[in-house]
Amino acid sequence: MYQPDFPPVPFRLGLYPVVDSVEWIARLLDAGVRTLQLRIKDKRDEEVEADVMAAIALARRYNARLFINDYWRLAIKHQAYGVHLGQEDLATTDLTAIRQAGLRLGLSTHDDMEIDVALAARPSYIALGHVFPTQTKQMPSAPQGLATLTRHVARLGDYPTVAIGGISLARAPEVLATGVGSIAVVSAITQADEWQQATRQLLDLAGVGDE
Ligand SMILES: Cc1ncc(COP(=O)(O)OP(=O)(O)O)c(N)n1
Ligand SMILES: Cc1nc(C(=O)O)sc1CCOP(=O)(O)O
Ligand SMILES: [Mg+2]
Numbered sequence: 001m002y003q004p005d006f007p008p009v010p011f012r013l014g015l016y017p018v019v020d021s022v023e024w025i026a027r028l029l030d031a032g033v034r035t036l037q038l039r040i041k042d043k044r045d046e047e048v049e050a051d052v053m054a055a056i057a058l059a060r061r062y063n064a065r066l067f068i069n070d071y072w073r074l075a076i077k078h079q080a081y082g083v084h085l086g087q088e089d090l091a092t093t094d095l096t097a098i099r100q101a102g103l104r105l106g107l108s109t110h111d112d113m114e115i116d117v118a119l120a121a122r123p124s125y126i127a128l129g130h131v132f133p134t135q136t137k138q139m140p141s142a143p144q145g146l147a148t149l150t151r152h153v154a155r156l157g158d159y160p161t162v163a164i165g166g167i168s169l170a171r172a173p174e175v176l177a178t179g180v181g182s183i184a185v186v187s188a189i190t191q192a193d194e195w196q197q198a199t200r201q202l203l204d205l206a207g208v209g210d211e
Pocket of ligand 1: 106184
């Protein structure tokens, strides 16, 4: 049963682009996306604070769900909708501070053991990766594939889930057919020949998410 220790999110978060700039956030909000993530890697808090603030302000204007990857202190300071963290972040993050600030929490997982760890933290949603090979990030594990994803989604029942990793427009229907609540994509949008068309088509498949 879904009883998170953080504010809940709808089971269906819909299309969930993960992007690395305020420019992408602005474009995607304008294109109708309502769940998204700002993922800027390996900078100091001072270097990214202005972008985090701008992205949060934009998302608020569109009433959208913006998750901040990694920079949880800035997400709290500027009252983002939520934070996305990896397993390795758990040891160094003040989860109580995130909870007390009223932010949603998404956690990455890649296998059953990581799902056990994530469930113990009772986050708002659980991400399941990587489904297919990806060029976007170097992964230490093998892709889980559709059969394992199906098993993980079934195991998690009514817990909101997000599939990530190598999800293209062509593969999106079979990923959604597993019953997963959302598909997170990077290159399917940011590397598309025509990102607006790709976003429209992905939104048609995955939706904008439930209220
Ligand atoms: C929706 C979603 N799922 C997984 C990830 C990966 O997060 P993490 O493990 O923290 O790795 P980095 O993105 O920080 O490299 C994600 N960002 N979003
Ligand atoms: C950032 C990230 N995290 C993953 C995970 O499995 O935890 S896969 C991934 C990259 C996803 O990019 P694309 O949609 O271009 O494959
Ligand atoms: Mg991270």
